Amino acid sequence: MLREKIEKYLLDVQKPSRYIGGEMGSIIKNPDETDVSFAFCFPDTYDIGMSHLGMKILYSLTNSRENYRCERVFAPSEDFEKIMRENDIPLYSLENLQPVREFDFIGFTMQYELSYTNVLNMLDLAGVPVWQKERSENLSPIVVAGGPCVCNAEPLADFFDIMILGEGEEVNLELMDLYYKHKQKGSSRTEFLRDAVNIQGVYVPSFYNVEYNIDGTVRSITSDEGVPAVIHKRIISDFDKVYYPDNFVVPFTEIVHDRASVEVLRGCIRGCRFCQAGFLYRPFREKSGESIYSQAKALCENTGYDELSLASLSTSDHSDISDMLSNLIDYTEKNKINLSLPSLRIDNFSEELLEKVKKVRKSGLTFAPEAGTQRLRDVINKNVTEDEIMNTCRIAFEGGYSSVKLYFMMGLPTETDEDIVGIAELAQRIVDLFYSIPERPKGRGVQVSISTATFVPKPFTPFEFEPQDTREMIERKQKLLIDSVKTKKIKVSWHNSDVSLLEAVLARGDRRLSKVIYTAWKNGCKFDSWGEHFKFDVWMNAFKECGLEPEFYACRKREYNEIMPWEHLDYYVSKDFFIRENMKAREFKTTPNCREKCSGCGVTAMTRRACFD
Amino acid sequence: MIKVRTVFEKKGRAKYISHLDLNRFIMRVFKRSGLPIWYTEGFNPHPYIVFAMALSLGFESDCEIMDFNLTEGVSFGKIKKILNDILPEGLKILYVTTPEHKIKDIGKAEYSVECITENPEENEIFLTELQKFLELPEINVEKKTKKGIKLVDIKPLTELTNIINKSDNIVLNMRLPAGTQNNFNPMLFIDAFSAVSSVRFETGKISRTGILCADGEVFK
Ligand code: SF4
Numbered sequence: 070m071l072r073e074k075i076e077k078y079l080l081d082v083q084k085p086s087r088y089i090g091g092e093m094g095s096i097i098k099n100p101d102e103t104d105v106s107f108a109f110c111f112p113d114t115y116d117i118g119m120s121h122l123g124m125k126i127l128y129s130l131t132n133s134r135e136n137y138r139c140e141r142v143f144a145p146s147e148d149f150e151k152i153m154r155e156n157d158i159p160l161y162s163l164e165n166l167q168p169v170r171e172f173d174f175i176g177f178t179m180q181y182e183l184s185y186t187n188v189l190n191m192l193d194l195a196g197v198p199v200w201q202k203e204r205s206e207n208l209s210p211i212v213v214a215g216g217p218c219v220c221n222a223e224p225l226a227d228f229f230d231i232m233i234l235g236e237g238e239e240v241n242l243e244l245m246d247l248y249y250k251h252k253q254k255g256s257s258r259t260e261f262l263r264d265a266v267n268i269q270g271v272y273v274p275s276f277y278n279v280e281y282n283i284d285g286t287v288r289s290i291t292s293d294e295g296v297p298a299v300i301h302k303r304i305i306s307d308f309d310k311v312y313y314p315d316n317f318v319v320p321f322t323e324i325v326h327d328r329a330s331v332e333v334l335r336g337c338i339r340g341c342r343f344c345q346a347g348f349l350y351r352p353f354r355e356k357s358g359e360s361i362y363s364q365a366k367a368l369c370e371n372t373g374y375d376e377l378s379l380a381s382l383s384t385s386d387h388s389d390i391s392d393m394l395s396n397l398i399d400y401t402e403k404n405k406i407n408l409s410l411p412s413l414r415i416d417n418f419s420e421e422l423l424e425k426v427k428k429v430r431k432s433g434l435t436f437a438p439e440a441g442t443q444r445l446r447d448v449i450n451k452n453v454t455e456d457e458i459m460n461t462c463r464i465a466f467e468g469g470y471s472s473v474k475l476y477f478m479m480g481l482p483t484e485t486d487e488d489i490v491g492i493a494e495l496a497q498r499i500v501d502l503f504y505s506i507p508e509r510p511k512g513r514g515v516q517v518s519i520s521t522a523t524f525v526p527k528p529f530t531p532f533e534f535e536p537q538d539t540r541e542m543i544e545r546k547q548k549l550l551i552d553s554v555k556t557k558k559i560k561v562s563w564h565n566s567d568v569s570l571l572e573a574v575l576a577r578g579d580r581r582l583s584k585v586i587y588t589a590w591k592n593g594c595k596f597d598s599w600g601e602h603f604k605f606d607v608w609m610n611a612f613k614e615c616g617l618e619p620e621f622y623a624c625r626k627r628e629y630n631e632i633m634p635w636e637h638l639d640y641y642v643s644k645d646f647f648i649r650e651n652m653k654a655r656e657f658k659t660t661p662n663c664r665e666k667c668s669g670c671g672v673t674a675m676t677r678r679a680c681f682d
Numbered sequence: 683m684i685k686v687r688t689v690f691e692k693k694g695r696a697k698y699i700s701h702l703d704l705n706r707f708i709m710r711v712f713k714r715s716g717l718p719i720w721y722t723e724g725f726n727p728h729p730y731i732v733f734a735m736a737l738s739l740g741f742e743s744d745c746e747i748m749d750f751n752l753t754e755g756v757s758f759g760k761i762k763k764i765l766n767d768i769l770p771e772g773l774k775i776l777y778v779t780t781p782e783h784k785i786k787d788i789g790k791a792e793y794s795v796e797c798i799t800e801n802p803e804e805n806e807i808f809l810t811e812l813q814k815f816l817e818l819p820e821i822n823v824e825k826k827t828k829k830g831i832k833l834v835d836i837k838p839l840t841e842l843t844n845i846i847n848k849s850d851n852i853v854l855n856m857r858l859p860a861g862t863q864n865n866f867n868p869m870l871f872i873d874a875f876s877a878v879s880s881v882r883f884e885t886g887k888i889s890r891t892g893i894l895c896a897d898g899e900v901f902k
Pocket of ligand 1: 667672
């Protein structure tokens with residue numbers, strides 16, 4: 070039996086409780102009593118995957134259907150993977166400890182580009198052919214992908230049977246319903262896939278043919294007969310009423326985010342031009358204060374967590390933020406629960422609420438100005454002014470804070486040396502502000518940390534046309550920043566720019582990259598997002614072996630009329646809008662947020678109603 | 683304030699929960715239970731929950747002790763039901779009682795270790811060698827203590843209470859010093875024997891089967 074085999078080795082690995090399931094809140098159904106099974110795979114380790122909210126939602130939702138079964142699967146750490154391979158332990162699910170290859174669906178959630186090799190590794194551990202075309206005509210297992218990376222899933226196109234665009238709450242069940250019909254009929258894989266394309270949001274990459282120009286750009290993307298030419302994403306229209314779990318699986322071992330979490334809103338009104346999430350999840354929708362309160366209460370009661378967080382892109386933009394927060398703070402205080410709040414825009418809070426918020430805010434003070442000068446912040450449409458930063462810092466310093474963390478990006482479109490020096494100058498003004506305040510915390514110096522990331526242009530943003538800075542350009546700017554910092558009270562750190570290059574390639578890549586990903590994985594790449602595992606050389610060799618250049622994808626300026634590899638995928642926001650926004654960025658012009666004024670991004674053509682009443 | 687002692691089992695999947703994780707996890711169980719648990723006073727109040735002894739990762743047990751205080755009375759039967767309705771597979775409250783002994787009264791613990799020989803025909807040799815091993819004047823092993831590794835003679839400390847030869851395995855039952863100061867893991871003895879034995883064997887199920895006071899009375 071698989072269980073005995075697993076248990077035989079569990080005490081030889083780190084944190085074994087990650088591999089045996091049985092946590093409080095896990096749902097274990099009898100395989101013989103369910104009709105369709107779904108192995109929900111997170112392409113990273115348990116500690117990371119278990120923190121992911123989307124997985125919790127879809128896990129509970131699928132299991133809420135009596136005859137459907139959803140089980141969790143994570144990537145094993147290196148020590149356990151070695152044991153699994155040596156002892157023929159296939160990748161298995163945590164609920165029934167059942168081999169993943171026996172499931173009807175094997176679904177991956179694609180949250181970041183650097184997890185692509187983990188998908189191949191997990192399929193391989195499961196004993197499932199990694200290439201879609203090498204899978205048999207048997208109906209199962211159907212290998213599916215969802216999550217934000219699917220918006221340009223082309224580099225993964227050759228590995229998946231199906232990709233699901235947009236929000237999964239409805240479409241996942243529709244797909245399972247359809248599958249169940251075909252299972253009863255005894256259909257083949259192709260028969261099922263042919264039928265599945267009729268569900269909105271379902272993309273079957275193998276039914277599309279991509280041709281290229283001599284210069285390497287895409288010439289055309291054509292669909293097979295009877296298959297839609299364009300795939301539209303799915304959204305939940307009544308977000309307040311959408312299913313939300315009243316219980317989570319509570320892990321034994323510590324994970325990254327070990328707490329109850331309520332999603333308060335989806336989408337974002339802001340339209341920061343670098344931010345993919347801000348466009349992918351449009352339109353903005355929110356839950357009512359009552360729903361948030363009752364969902365939070367149910368979750369805390371059922372999980373026993375003593376920490377609660379609010380999930381969203383920008384909680385401050387909730388229209389009922391004051392009452393919503395006030396009620397939650399009352400509840401959590403009374404029940405000895407820590408409410409962890411994100412950085413909030415506090416301009417329109419009442420005195421009373423501010424006092425309440427101050428009491429629960431324990432986390433450090435963080436800002437993401439993203440750019441060092443107002444000019445560049447206008448280019449990226451990041452609506453944070455220096456006055457706001459200074460005001461909030463002043464209040465915080467007076468309240469006893471003495472450290473601030475600032476996040477910036479480097480390599481933004483139109484960026485000049487002035488913008489880089491501006492980062493250091495902004496930090497310096499915060500240092501000066503600290504020493505100008507008589508009520509500042511005594512006996513402690515101020516600490517300003519600057520964290521910079523290399524800008525990665527993403528599809529479905531106004532910057533999808535932009536080249537990424539080369540490594541040399543970034544290194545020069547990093548040095549310039551270091552040289553501009555004049556005090557030890559300011560600390561500078563940055564992310565590895567090689568990682569950002571790979572991220573940029575995969576984010577805007579085309580189908581030919583499947584070969585590169587495969588080659589990199591074959592040569593030992595996995596867990597690329599973990600610094601200690603990242604093998605840049607192996608990746609570069611893989612590009613060479615496949616005759617492709619990373620710079621072509623990352624560092625090339627794309628014309629407005631270039632056919633993008635994701636041209637056939639529709640996330641409701643129109644390409645015209647992105648072009649308009651790109652042009653405005655070049656003129657340093659900002660765009661108002663959606664609540665102030667609609668900018669006609671194209672969303673309403675699909676939703677057929679105004680985003681705000 | 684009402685003092686409560688529970689005896690619980692840790693088996694199956696639950697045996698892979700480390701002691702540290704169990705400590706954190708049990709807070710959530712109590713939070714969820716709604717029981718009127720007593721919080722410590724002071725700067726950082728937290729529910730007062732104490733495990734009498736840590737159990738090594740991978741060991742099973744049906745005699746684990748967990749103490750806590752309630753601010754108001756709840757019947758023992760109800761406490762047991764409430765907790766068992768929440769606890770996951772492998773963790774189960776066996777009974778709830780009022781503490782009779784103090785945790786510092788613990789002096790010994792009993793274990794049962796299953797030894798599986800690679801070749802069952804060698805069981806007899808295993809037993810003969812074990813007898814010989816027990817007749818040695820001293821059995822010195824390295825033991826990790828707070829002050830570093832030190833050499834300890836476990837011969838006078840290890841009581842082998844009974845040995846059962848069940849053809850496909852041999853079960854050793856033993857009694858060892860235990861308590862807040864001095865704890866001995868049965869694997870010290872097993873590893874020492876394994877190092878000199880000519881028979882190759884693996885350990886199977888290892889359980890703690892009893893917690894006793896220094897005078898040998900069952901800890902209650
Ligand atoms: S249609 Fe208007 S309001 Fe709606 S998301 Fe687009 S820009 Fe914002």
